[in-house]
Amino acid sequence: MFESLQDRLGTAFQKFKGQKQLTEENVKAGLREVRLALLEADVNFKVVKQFVDQVRERALGEEVMKGLDAGQQVIKIVNDELIELLGGEQQDLDVTAKPLKIMMVGLQGSGKTTSSGKLSLFLRKHHDKKPYLVPADVYRPAAIDQLTTLARQLDVPVYPSTTDMNPVDICKDALVKAEEQGCDLVLFDTAGRLHVDETLMDELSNIKSACSPQEILFVADAMTGQDAVTVAEAFNEKLDISGVVLTKMDGDARGGAALSIKTVTGKSVKFVGVGEKLSELELFHPDRIASRILGMGDMMTLIEKAQTEIDEEEAQAMAEKMAKAEFDFEDFRSHMRKIKKLGSMEGLLKMIPGMGNVMKQMGDNALPEDELKRTEAIISSMTMQERHQPKLINQSRKDRIARGSGVTIKDVDSLIKNFKQMSKVMQSMMGGGGKKQKGMLSKLKGLGGGMPDMDALGAGMPGMGGVPGMPGMPGMGGQEEEGRRTLSKKTLKARKKKKLNKKNKKKKKKKK
Structure with a gap:
């Protein structure tokens, strides 16, 4: 994700290369590329306009910092604004409540059931929670079986729902069963539809009223782009969601949902799914995502993974x-x-x-x-x-x-x-x-x-070759081999001199 956006922003920053000052002319030319890059990434057009205006205002209103040229200054400003666009500071769940009740909502196929399993594993691992999974989707074929299978894989208890039960009754009774089993985390996997409708929203509102969850997480497929933002807005109006979980962030989506959702709904992305495995759920860090978008890597996430x-x-x-x-x-x-x-x-x-x-x-x-x-x-x-x-x-x-x-x-x-x-x-x-x-x-x-x-x-990796600075990848040549060749030329004369000196000393000893 974000690869095409990263490439386009790189092109935009080239407009400032070699320029020592930010002027109205070069800022206008560069921001035109930034605007096109964001629109191509499927970011909401209102969000794009607001973002570009803020970058322009800062770029023309600030003096270039010492040690930075115009291009570097723009990158710094864009980085700061991207972090704000993505939600500012990283938002975690409030895990102090006992039991912590989390309601997973969203359209059908967005990844609610898998995300419920991932989140239960994440909270058990990082916050020592004892999860209880509740299959409250009685409409989708095999939805109950899917969550039951995930619960078995995770070795956590699951409520024995059946398709003839009422979803609200399931959730209410599940709270009692969770308490009996000593569980301090209850995850409600609710039903979805192919589109937003009144019947779905009424059911979710009734579950919310009956169970009073501390967190209502909207699960969105990152591949759907702006459409996910529109749906998130509808769910937020009806349920007042507390945050967003974006799934399929490891895919080749353009990233418009991640960049638009905070501005449109006012609610932050809290988690992202980065793979199919149950362990592949990560906290959403706006500063790290901004760094990735600008091609600056993400060493903190790499270190945490290691x-x-x-x-x-x-x-x-x-x-x-x-x-x-x-x-x-x-x-x-x-x-x-x-x-x-x-x-x-x-x-x-x-x-x-x-x-x-x-x-x-x-x-x-x-x-x-x-x-x-x-x-x-x-x-x-x-x-x-x-x-x-x-x-x-x-x-x-x-x-x-x-x-x-x-x-x-x-x-x-x-x-x-x-x-x-x-x-x-x-x-x-x-x-x-x-x-x-x-x-x-x-x-x-x-x-x-x-x-x-x-x-x-x-x-x-036969034939892979090496990357400069990564000694575990020999064979590619490049800078390291060039360095060796240069070094051998410089030291050749010195080595010859040493050999001659040794020979001369031996000759002198023999003469003596």
Whole structure:
């Protein structure tokens, strides 16, 4: 999401490149591109007009800050205004109420049922809540079964609804059952329609009156763009929603809903669904989203993901193994699997500042997920002894591994070669101990082990090559190899002199 908007805004900022002052003329030309970029992203036209007017007012009313050129100043202003447009400060749920009652509302197919399961897992994990799921949609086929299945996966209790029951009665009785089971979080998965109608709204109003939920979350499909905003406005008028959950934020939608919903409804986006797994629900951080839109990455989210999935002690143990050259294929596979839990490699790399542009330059070579699967298949085809002792892998073993993983012997050779190269680079980075190793260990501790693991991933991708500054991805050349060539030229004469000096000393000793 936001990729096309990011590209168009990049074009807009080019209008200010090399200009030292913000003038009415260059601001007008640049903001025209900004306006078109937002309209193409399916942002509400009233919201676009208001946003552009605010940026223009600030751009012409402020002096350029020291150290910033006109383009950088505009980016700063646009960033600040984007954060406000997206809701300002991050809005969380008020989890102090006991029991906390959350009513999930929205149109049919928006993702209410899945979001109910995701939210119950999120609140159990981060706020130590004991959830109770309530299937209150008695109209959609299999809606009750779907939530019951999710509850079973999460190992949480669920109300035994049937299609012949009244939704209001279900919700009222569920509160009693939740209290009996000691649950302090009740999630009502209500019915939806293909469109807003009076019957639906009356039913939801009755559930609200009967159960008095502290939170009414409107669930919207981010792929529907401005349409989601229009529907959110209708639900807000009838139910006074407390916040919004945007689903399918990992898709290729243009992002208009996320950028418009706060201004139109006055209610903030609180959560976003970023994948199909139950664990893939995130708090909505306006400042981080604005940073992503402007191509500045999102390191905080990346670090939080790493800290959630990767244990500090394991990260330290991995660093020590690398320093001692004991890091083997089994360790590599284990950490690769942990990284996969964080999300797609493409998505992770885009969170690193500047990597978005590098990914575009790499084009088709931009870390395809298929390469990760192939690498894991090759390692899985090795015996445990071969994973721990790669030196044992001779030609006949390579042939067996290639046949077992469905790849060529050349692919196996490339993986082994790249893995050896990565091990050498990582060992030299760690310094084999001492200050360098301690410094790396402290970085690992701070990042939850996420970044070095990401570096390691590149070694298993034949033909991938390396990215400057990411030593785990050898082979691409570029800046690092250029640096080596330059270094060898500069030191060549010095090395020759040393050799000559040694020879001269030996000759003198012989003469004596």
